Amino acid sequence: MALTLIIGNKNYSSWSLRPWIAMTAAGIAFDEELIPFESEDFRTIVPAVSGSGRVPVLVDGDIRVWESLAILEYLAEKFPDAGLWPKDAAARAHARVVANEMHAGFQALRNHLPVNFARRVMKRDLPEAVKDNVRRIESLWADCRARFGVKAEKVGPFLFGAFTNADAMYAPVVSRFHTYAVDVTPGTRVYMDAVMALPAYQAWTAAGIAEPWLFAEDEVDWPDVHRADAH
Structure with a gap:
């Protein structure tokens, strides 16, 4: 079944x-x-x-x-x-740590920058609490990639080399950083580009943009709606 x-x-x-x-x-x-x-x-x-x-x-x-x-x-x-978790025990333990940190935290970021794939890429001013979340996430990503990712295993550009559950947990953050044109470091941009290049990510994005439904709660410009396909 x-x-x-x-x-x-x-x-x-x-x-x-x-x-x-x-x-x-x-x-x-x-x-x-x-x-x-x-x-x-x-x-x-x-x-x-x-x-x-x-x-x-x-x-x-x-x-x-x-x-x-x-x-x-x-x-x-x-x-x-x-391969949904890294094979190495230390990497696997750390992948679970960062996945759980995402699951339980970053509420300021979630609230201020809701996921909205169909929104045109536009900056939004960030309160200090959101900036703190961004800095923590960037630090976390850089640490994972330096210790367990491209520099350690040389098998891929993701947090632990190959794509894992940890990357899946942070995929919505990638979309948030992109949609709201958050200023990020070059290393963060490299990681974001790798996630956004995944065929799975691109398929989800295309489907999201094509949806007809509007959910006012996640439209931060409401009652204005700035669609990604509007120029």
Whole structure:
């Protein structure tokens, strides 16, 4: 029986992006079920399969897994050859640390710069708390890449060389930095470019831009809507 991943709007759902990009990049087959936010289906279907009433939800037969990081851990156990965590024990431990830091933190960044793939790239002024989050993330990325990534393994440009669950957890941050034209270091830009060059990331982005739905909560310029395809 094929896995099913239930997700929300690709334009806005940062949590849905994480398992989707991990599974797609790793070549794990799954059926996608997209249920738009604020739809009647979302209010009825999602609570029936998700204990939190939120997406994403992974359905594997009788098993239901919600919360992005829990899904990523489940997938790593189910598909041990997919490389969703680094093979090296020290790298794997650190990858879990930084993934959990993303899962639990950076609330100022999340609130001020919501994921919005369809928004035209435009700067937004950053409060100091958001700047602190940006600095911490840049430091974290640089440290991972220096210790475990390109300099250590020379197998790829991601946080731990090859793309892993840690990169999946930070993929929405890459989109935030890009969408809001956040000033970043050259090293951060290299990492962002690598993530954004992934076919999986590009496919998600294209689908998000093409979506017809508007979610005012994540449109920071509301009632103005500045679309990426508007010039």
